[in-house]
Amino acid sequence: MKSMCSDQLLPAVQEAIQATSVQICPWSADAPASCLSGPQMRPVLENLCRGGSSYYGPTCGYFIGANHTYAMVIPLSVRQQPWGALCVFQDQPIAASQLERAQSVARLVEWGLSQAPPDATPSQSATLSDAALLEAHEAFCREVAEELHGRVQNKLLLATYALERCLESAEDGESDLRERIAQVRDTIESVREEDIRRLGHRLFPGLVRLALKPALLALVRFFSPVLTTHLVVSSQVARLDSPLGNQIGEEIRLACYRVVEEALANAVRHGRAHSATVSVSNTPGWLVLRVEDDGCGATASEPIEGIGWALMKSRVNMVGGVLDISSGSKPGLAVSARFPLPRKTSRLVRMRAAQQSFLHT
Amino acid sequence: MTDVSIRVIIVEDEALFRDLLVSSLSVRDEIVVVAAYQDGTEVLANLSQDRPQVALVDIDLGPGDTGVQVALRMRQILPSIGIVFLSNYDEPGVLTAINRERAGGWAYLLKKSVSHLGHIVRAIEGVHDGLVVIDPRLVKALDPGGKGLVDTLTPRQHQVLELMAQGYSNAAIAERLVLQPKSVENLISQIYQGLGIDYAEGAIHARVKATLLFLDEWGR
Numbered sequence: 001m002k003s004m005c006s007d008q009l010l011p012a013v014q015e016a017i018q019a020t021s022v023q024i025c026p027w028s029a030d031a032p033a034s035c036l037s038g039p040q041m042r043p044v045l046e047n048l049c050r051g052g053s054s055y056y057g058p059t060c061g062y063f064i065g066a067n068h069t070y071a072m073v074i075p076l077s078v079r080q081q082p083w084g085a086l087c088v089f090q091d092q093p094i095a096a097s098q099l100e101r102a103q104s105v106a107r108l109v110e111w112g113l114s115q116a117p118p119d120a121t122p123s124q125s126a127t128l129s130d131a132a133l134l135e136a137h138e139a140f141c142r143e144v145a146e147e148l149h150g151r152v153q154n155k156l157l158l159a160t161y162a163l164e165r166c167l168e169s170a171e172d173g174e175s176d177l178r179e180r181i182a183q184v185r186d187t188i189e190s191v192r193e194e195d196i197r198r199l200g201h202r203l204f205p206g207l208v209r210l211a212l213k214p215a216l217l218a219l220v221r222f223f224s225p226v227l228t229t230h231l232v233v234s235s236q237v238a239r240l241d242s243p244l245g246n247q248i249g250e251e252i253r254l255a256c257y258r259v260v261e262e263a264l265a266n267a268v269r270h271g272r273a274h275s276a277t278v279s280v281s282n283t284p285g286w287l288v289l290r291v292e293d294d295g296c297g298a299t300a301s302e303p304i305e306g307i308g309w310a311l312m313k314s315r316v317n318m319v320g321g322v323l324d325i326s327s328g329s330k331p332g333l334a335v336s337a338r339f340p341l342p343r344k345t346s347r348l349v350r351m352r353a354a355q356q357s358f359l360h361t
Numbered sequence: 362m363t364d365v366s367i368r369v370i371i372v373e374d375e376a377l378f379r380d381l382l383v384s385s386l387s388v389r390d391e392i393v394v395v396a397a398y399q400d401g402t403e404v405l406a407n408l409s410q411d412r413p414q415v416a417l418v419d420i421d422l423g424p425g426d427t428g429v430q431v432a433l434r435m436r437q438i439l440p441s442i443g444i445v446f447l448s449n450y451d452e453p454g455v456l457t458a459i460n461r462e463r464a465g466g467w468a469y470l471l472k473k474s475v476s477h478l479g480h481i482v483r484a485i486e487g488v489h490d491g492l493v494v495i496d497p498r499l500v501k502a503l504d505p506g507g508k509g510l511v512d513t514l515t516p517r518q519h520q521v522l523e524l525m526a527q528g529y530s531n532a533a534i535a536e537r538l539v540l541q542p543k544s545v546e547n548l549i550s551q552i553y554q555g556l557g558i559d560y561a562e563g564a565i566h567a568r569v570k571a572t573l574l575f576l577d578e579w580g581r
Contacts (some may be wrong), residue, residue, distance in 0.1 A: 150421050153449045154375040154472070161476050162379070192497065197450055210427050214455050239563075244433050 005163045072306060074106040078113045091261040134311075134318055138204070138254065145204035148196050156192040160185050205257055211241045212253045216278060223264050227276055227293075234281040240341070247284060248287060252339045255319045256280070256289050262312050263291035271295025271333055287339040366390065367489050370413040371397040372404050372431060373447070374422045378472070382417060385478055392485060401431035408438050415485050419457060421473075430454055443488030445481070447472050451499050453576060465569045468494035468528070487528030491565045493572040494528035509578035510556045518555065521548045526572045533538040 029114055084133045086106045163185040167206040170178045200206070201222070207215035213233050220229040233241070240247035248256075267273035273295030281288050309325065319337040367563050369392055373379040396411045402420055413532050415504045416435055420428040421447045426562050445468040446455070453469045468484040472495050475481055487494035498525050505512055514522065524534045535545045553560050 084394065125567045145422060146421075149449060150423050151375060157449070157472055158377050158381065160473070164476060192449075206427075207419060210429050210455060214452070218452050243427075243429050 005113055005306050014248055074102055076106060076113070077112050078110060083110070083113060110134070134315060141203040145200045145206065147204055148200040148203070153192060153196060156188055156196070160188050160192075163188070173191070205254075205261075208253045208257050209250065212248060213238060213241055214254060214256050214282065215253065216280070219257065219261060219264070220278065223268065226268050227264060227273060229264065230277045231276065232277065232279040236280075237280050237282050237287065242280070248339075248341065249319075251319050252321075252341075254341060255315050255321060256287065256337070258334065259289060259312055259323065259337050260291055262308050263333075266308065267291075267293035267295050267303060267333065271297065273332060274300060282341065287341055289335075289337045289339070291335040295332050297331060297333045366393040366483060367575050368393055368395050368412060368414045369417060369485060370395055370404065370411055370415075371417045372399075372401065372428065373397070373417070373419040374399045375419070378419075382475065385475070386481070389478070389482060392482065401426045401428075401434065404431060405434055405438070408435060413442060413491070415445060415489050417445045417447060417485070420446050420448040424479065442466070443485070443491070444468070445484045445488055445494075447475065451496075451502060453495060453499055456493075456573075456576065465491040465493060465565060468492075468517075469499065470494075470496045471498055474498065483528045491569070492528055493526075493569050493576075495526045495572065495576065497527050500526050503575070503579035505579060509574075509576045511575050514552060514555050516547055520541060521545065522552055522571060522575055523548070525552075525568055526575055 057104050076083045076085055086102060086109060166177055166184070167181050170181065201218075205215050205219070207218055210315060213231075216231055216233070220261055221230055237248075241253075246253070264276060264278075267276050271293055273293035276293040279290045313323050316337050316339070319339060321337055324336045326334050326336075367385065370381055371382050371394060374381060376399070379399065383394050383397050385395050389437060395413060397405060398407075402425075405414070416432065418428040418432050422428050422431065428435075432446070435442055435444070442468040447470055448455075449472050451471065456467060456469060459516070466488045470481060470484050480497060482561045484494045511522070520538065521534055522538060530536065531542060531545050531549070534540070534543045538545070540548075550560065552558075552571060553567055556571055556574055558567050558574075560567050562570075
């Protein structure tokens with residue numbers, strides 16, 4: 001099992017921020033002085049780290065350190081408790097884009113730390129397995145997506161209703177006012193329907209909670225402007241994929257969805273494909289997925305690798321499945337994956353198959 | 362409320378939206394809201410007491426069972442209950458998860474259509490009669506499949522099919538298209554013939570089949 005420790009995390013952070021010196025410092029009275037970059041930084045860190053749980057707000061700032069001309073300090077909180085700070089030191093002024101990137105990294109570090117057992121020491125807390133990272137990441141995305149799709153959407157919808165009522169009650173002579181209200185309403189609608197929806201779906205495909213087929217249908221529709229995709233779900237899988245008492249576990253449905261998502265995105269992005277076929281069937285004990293496209297497949301300049309596929313492989317392995325990507329004699333790329341079905345399911349499938357065979361003899 | 366009012370329950374996890382639905386529907390005599398709930402557990406526990414004929418169900422009920430799962434459980438207890446799904450998004454693909462053997466009595470409405478009370482009342486009345494009703498905006502957004510039976514219909518027949526899918530009655534279609542009721546009946550017969558639907562199975566059944574075929578062929 002691979003693990004991510006602070007030694008590996010730091011170069012990643014450094015690369016992301018492109019700064020000259022990066023430190024992730026657990027806050028404690030005996031923190032190494034070098035981490036704090038001079039005595040002037042200590043009270044600053046102390047103030048920031050104890051200032052509250054929010055580290056995105058106005059507490060983020062730029063400070064002149066002793067050994068570097070500029071420093072950026074972003075407090076890190078874990079479980080609503082101050083944990084330490086992410087510090088970036090360099091000799092050039094810190095750009096707004098760097099602050100933005102550093103905030104993203106700080107959020108990632110904070111999330112990673114939060115996955116460790118509550119009683120872990122700082123060095124232990126930075127050690128995480130791939131599976132735990134993926135699982136926690138998916139849970140986090142799901143939580144945010146549900147909030148976006150539910151509460152945030154509904155509140156914006158109610159705001160547009162209120163604006164419509166304002167439009168109705170505005171006098172005919174107030175055409176300027178009416179126009180401005182209509183503009184605000186349209187902007188809110190566009191944010192709600194386009195931006196929030198797109199972000200929410202990227203974070204977590206809510207339909208997966210219900211069943212695999214509707215989730216894949218929505219995915220295929222999403223890609224339809226750029227890729228003609230044919231979805232084939234066998235009748236046996238459709239029976240297993242019932243919204244009530246679904247025989248395909250939610251984690252398998254999600255992994256399956258993510259593989260299709262990556263395969264279709266790859267077909268468009270790198271394969272320059274025009275069409276694809278997604279088929280979902282089953283063999284005893286396994287759910288079988290195959291995605292084929294008519295693109296240019298893998299080439300020497302664009303081989304079948306990269307972080308997307310590595311992540312996909314981990315995701316499939318995590319639920320006990322196997323992923324295979326091939327560029328065979330036919331043009332295009334073929335992505336196959338097998339996912340284990342619970343023993344009960346495979347028995348059920350065998351029983352149904354036997355029943356079907358009996359009925360047809 | 363009249364003797365023939367349709368008994369409706371509402372399942373919506375967002376309190377403000379739930380209140381909006383209750384207050385909007387309370388002005389209509391043909392509908393009586395008997396209860397409003399925020400999650401599926403409460404609904405199922407009170408179903409036999411509420412005796413609803415139609416349920417308005419938010420598809421996204423937050424953590425726990427989805428609105429579709431809650432609706433399916435309600436159907437197990439009250440097989441004749443009509444269901445109007447409310448959703449923030451145009452994803453009528455969820456209807457593919459529903460058993461086609463009992464396809465009637467479902468509607469899929471966008472939440473933003475709720476501000477048009479006429480749409481929601483038509484959906485309630487439609488599912489109460491056993492129809493499948495699709496949000497007007499979704500019907501307008503369906504794309505021609507190109508190779509299906511629906512593509513063989515004439516523009517006029519297609520116009521009528523669109524209104525059938527939105528839950529309009531024959532009389533309402535005639536009024537909207539400024540046609541004689543007899544002409545609408547003829548057009549509907551031609552549609553069934555074109556789509557290979559056997560009218561002898563009953564008017565409701567044929568209408569449901571036509572709407573689902575339309576959704577299947579043009580909803581991809």
